[in-house]
Amino acid sequence: MAKQVVSRTYTASIRNQQQVQDDLDALGFSASKLWNVGRWVCDRVWSEIGHIPGHNELTSYLKSHERYDDLHSQSSQRVLQELAEAFNGWYGKRHNGDTKANPPKYRKHGDDHPRSTVTFKAAGFELDTKYERVRLSKGSNLKEYWSDFILCEYQTRPDVDLSTVESVQQVRAVWTGDEWEIHFVCKVEIEISESPGEKTVGVDLGINNFAALAYEDGHSELYPLNCLKQDDYYFSKRIAHCDDSDSDQATRLNQKKSARRTHYFHTLSKHIVQRCVAEGVGTIVVGDLSGIREDEENGESKNWGKHGNLDLHSWAFDRFTSMLEYKADMEGITVERVSERDTSKSCSCCGRKRKANRVERGLYVCDECGTVANADVNGAENIRQKVSPSPATDGGDRSNGWLAQPSTYLFDSESGCFAPREQATS
Numbered sequence: 413m414a415k416q417v418v419s420r421t422y423t424a425s426i427r428n429q430q431q432v433q434d435d436l437d438a439l440g441f442s443a444s445k446l447w448n449v450g451r452w453v454c455d456r457v458w459s460e461i462g463h464i465p466g467h468n469e470l471t472s473y474l475k476s477h478e479r480y481d482d483l484h485s486q487s488s489q490r491v492l493q494e495l496a497e498a499f500n501g502w503y504g505k506r507h508n509g510d511t512k513a514n515p516p517k518y519r520k521h522g523d524d525h526p527r528s529t530v531t532f533k534a535a536g537f538e539l540d541t542k543y544e545r546v547r548l549s550k551g552s553n554l555k556e557y558w559s560d561f562i563l564c565e566y567q568t569r570p571d572v573d574l575s576t577v578e579s580v581q582q583v584r585a586v587w588t589g590d591e592w593e594i595h596f597v598c599k600v601e602i603e604i605s606e607s608p609g610e611k612t613v614g615v616d617l618g619i620n621n622f623a624a625l626a627y628e629d630g631h632s633e634l635y636p637l638n639c640l641k642q643d644d645y646y647f648s649k650r651i652a653h654c655d656d657s658d659s660d661q662a663t664r665l666n667q668k669k670s671a672r673r674t675h676y677f678h679t680l681s682k683h684i685v686q687r688c689v690a691e692g693v694g695t696i697v698v699g700d701l702s703g704i705r706e707d708e709e710n711g712e713s714k715n716w717g718k719h720g721n722l723d724l725h726s727w728a729f730d731r732f733t734s735m736l737e738y739k740a741d742m743e744g745i746t747v748e749r750v751s752e753r754d755t756s757k758s759c760s761c762c763g764r765k766r767k768a769n770r771v772e773r774g775l776y777v778c779d780e781c782g783t784v785a786n787a788d789v790n791g792a793e794n795i796r797q798k799v800s801p802s803p804a805t806d807g808g809d810r811s812n813g814w815l816a817q818p819s820t821y822l823f824d825s826e827s828g829c830f831a832p833r834e835q836a837t838s
């Protein structure tokens with residue numbers, strides 16, 4: 413067992429919600445207003461000199477603006493930083509060929525402002541772990557004669573004790589749609605297990621099978637999306653029946669839908685890590701979807717928009733990969749992100765690259781060496797080979813057909829676990 417300091421975010425409820433809600437609302441609205449001022453400045457600078465200001469530039473433009481003083485200076489800085497990050501994310505997507513990506517939006521619903529998350533850094537909060545209270549600083553514009561801070565009484569999960577963490581780096585006030593909650597971003601010392609082994613596994617994430625796994629010793633696994641698709645279909649229908657997409661009912665349904673998706677991602681990432689421990693895997697190689705442009709030759713990019721009833725965007729895969737990294741970390745397993753380029757087009761046995769894309773019905777057929785593979789498993793194996801070149805490519809001893817017969821694991825919503833389905837043989 414080795415020790416390592418890592419970042420963790422702990423969520424806490426606010427016990428004196430009633431007393432602090434108005435004050436937190438005021439900060440949340442202020443953060444949205446400052447965001448909008450910053451967003452407007454970006455437009456102006458763009459039309460004047462043809463570039464979008466970065467974080468430091470934005471801060472120097474706006475630090476004397478009236479709205480800047482609604483929040484503690486560090487909190488205001490963080491709002492502008494988020495805005496600059498949102499622009500960077502947008503350039504990245506455009507750069508990678510996502511022509512549908514939109515620049516960050518204004519935070520406004522008609523005349524109303526949503527409640528933005530407010531971040532407090534070291535000088536902006538004071539934590540009292542003994543009495544479980546945290547003081548959050550207001551900006552000078554919102555200070556009143558009787559108080560210049562908001563005193564929140566918080567309650568963490570019973571297994572979290574903030575007095576034992578290395579340090580609390582940031583405190584965030586987050587509006588859940590119903591109430592405010594507090595997120596503590598902490599440095600925590602954890603024990604890391606010895607790596608379970610030296611083997612590698614490739615993971616291909618996608619929209620038919622959410623994950624396809626190709627293990628070094630030849631077997632493969634599929635995790636279809638059927639349960640998430642049913643879930644999304646059910647919720648989308650109910651949301652469509654709401655009178656107003658901004659109504660409380662629609663908001664609640666959306667929250668429920670996203671909570672169930674989060675649960676699915678947690679369960680799947682945990683399951684995959686457990687499978688890796690059982691298989692002696694020390695390195696998980698995962699296709700990085702955040703910057704792909706799948707088919708350079710004919711200029712098409714992979715479409716991550718609406719897919720049937722499922723609305724899965726690249727950030728969902730990113731989020732899943734982060735969960736996988738976090739859980740793998742604890743088991744001493746490394747996660748490596750590699751480019752997905754050509755991984756769906758090349759044959760993982762002989763390396764031949766096909767011009768035509770995937771073959772019908774999810775099978776990849778190589779006209780060079782005759783390999784028949786499940787297309788997603790072939791992709792996963794190519795991803796794995798980017799880190800650990802496979803013996804199969806030089807005519808190794810894998811019998812043909814192994815790639816075409818993966819085991820399939822289905823999510824059982826009754827038990828909340830993944831269980832193997834007997835492979836139907838044809």
Ligand SMILES: [Zn+2]
Binds near residue numbers: 762763779780783
């Ligand atoms: Zn081949």
